[in-house]
Amino acid sequence: MPACAHDFIHADNTEYMKQKGCTLFAMVDCVMRWRYTHDLDYAKKIYFLLKGAAEFWDNDLVLKDGVYYDAEDAAAEQADGNNNTSTTLAFIRLVYPSLIEISQLLKVDDDQRDKWNDVLAKLPPFPIVPAESIDHMGDKGGQTLADLIGPEAQGKMVIRNAETGYPFPNPMYKVYHDFNERGSSPGMSSAQVIFPGWAIGLESSDGERQAALNTITYAAQWYDYNNDCTFYPGAACIGYDPNEILKNMDGLIDHHMAPNFMFLTGGGGTEDFAIVPATISAMFVQSYQRNVHVFPNWPMDQDASFGDLNACGGFLVSSEVKEGKVSFVKIQSNAGQECRLINPWTGARVRISSDKTLPITTAGDLIKIPTQVGETLVLVPQP
Numbered sequence: 001m002p003a004c005a006h007d008f009i010h011a012d013n014t015e016y017m018k019q020k021g022c023t024l025f026a027m028v029d030c031v032m033r034w035r036y037t038h039d040l041d042y043a044k045k046i047y048f049l050l051k052g053a054a055e056f057w058d059n060d061l062v063l064k065d066g067v068y069y070d071a072e073d074a075a076a077e078q079a080d081g082n083n084n085t086s087t088t089l090a091f092i093r094l095v096y097p098s099l100i101e102i103s104q105l106l107k108v109d110d111d112q113r114d115k116w117n118d119v120l121a122k123l124p125p126f127p128i129v130p131a132e133s134i135d136h137m138g139d140k141g142g143q144t145l146a147d148l149i150g151p152e153a154q155g156k157m158v159i160r161n162a163e164t165g166y167p168f169p170n171p172m173y174k175v176y177h178d179f180n181e182r183g184s185s186p187g188m189s190s191a192q193v194i195f196p197g198w199a200i201g202l203e204s205s206d207g208e209r210q211a212a213l214n215t216i217t218y219a220a221q222w223y224d225y226n227n228d229c230t231f232y233p234g235a236a237c238i239g240y241d242p243n244e245i246l247k248n249m250d251g252l253i254d255h256h257m258a259p260n261f262m263f264l265t266g267g268g269g270t271e272d273f274a275i276v277p278a279t280i281s282a283m284f285v286q287s288y289q290r291n292v293h294v295f296p297n298w299p300m301d302q303d304a305s306f307g308d309l310n311a312c313g314g315f316l317v318s319s320e321v322k323e324g325k326v327s328f329v330k331i332q333s334n335a336g337q338e339c340r341l342i343n344p345w346t347g348a349r350v351r352i353s354s355d356k357t358l359p360i361t362t363a364g365d366l367i368k369i370p371t372q373v374g375e376t377l378v379l380v381p382q383p
Contacts, residue, residue: 090197
């Protein structure tokens with residue numbers, strides 16, 4: 001991205017709707033593919049794109065009292081007064097580490113990494129606040145989010161859309177059971193911090209995870225004009241009730257899907273094709289934090305199997321659950337990285353067979369497996 005990109009993006013307040021975070025959102029798929037595959041040839045293709053996006057944010061973020069400040073970044077289209085937008089903070093935390101990693105692997109831009117690391121180190125925390133502190137839709141002196149939800153929301157923490165400005169999606173908590181479509185917001189949603197932001201997940205702190213679960217509960221964007229495509233996989237990624245996810249997905253399919261599998265949502269488009277596969281895959285495998293989790297969010301009383309789903313680090317994972325138990329885990333390593341697998345057989349010893357090395361038996365809640373490029377591993381519980 002050329003040096004004038006900053007001026008270009010700010011030049012047209014109508015076309016980009018003040019949603020500066022879209023410069024990062026456009027990088028999300030690239031970063032996901034890199035993290036899933038660790039394909040260095042692909043990394044070479046996307047490096048200058050990632051670097052260009054970072055160039056914009058390196059110059060746009062304002063350092064105030066030792067913290068980088070994201071000013072006037074509309075989570076909702078055209079909204080004024082939005083500062084420290086949650087999705088932008090999540091996307092920076094997603095994009096910059098991969099940019100740094102690829103820079104190191106390609107041995108380029110050594111002089112830029114200090115800046116990128118400084119940005120990561122000095123980002124503000126996500127605006128996680130009590131529901132009763134949120135003026136609904138920004139109407140000062142009006143009803144709070146907790147007022148709209150009811151007594152059960154008092155004292156519950158949620159992820160705000162931004163530190164200031166447009167506060168929270170229009171909650172569909174009490175009305176979504178009728179399957180009707182509604183618009184929760186004109187733009188981005190704080191639930192996207194979970195997916196596709198990959199900033200909060202099963203391995204996050206108890207406080208962050210609970211705030212994310214509350215955000216899913218109260219936003220309830222199960223039948224939303226804009227955000228179905230990210231809301232369902234976000235619910236799976238944070239470990240929301242899997243039966244509730246599947247029940248609502250059935251409702252979405254029954255009430256809003258066309259014969260060509262396109263969801264007829266008011267604001268969505270081709271991205272809605274991804275609702276079902278993105279959600280189901282997140283219920284089967286998660287890996288975007290530190291470790292690989294198999295069947296992390298699946299109702300274990302339902303038999304299921306999957307094959308060759310991507311896991312971060314260049315792995316393809318296959319597994320099966322039958323009669324409430326995981327039968328096996330197969331892992332193909334395409335990048336030769338260490339695989340860190342949460343033991344799906346809690347407390348049991350595990351036998352690991354390989355097509356390149358002798359079998360071993362191990363135990364523990366976390367199984368660390370060095371791998372070779374092209375190696376296939378099969379793990380089963382030890383009788």
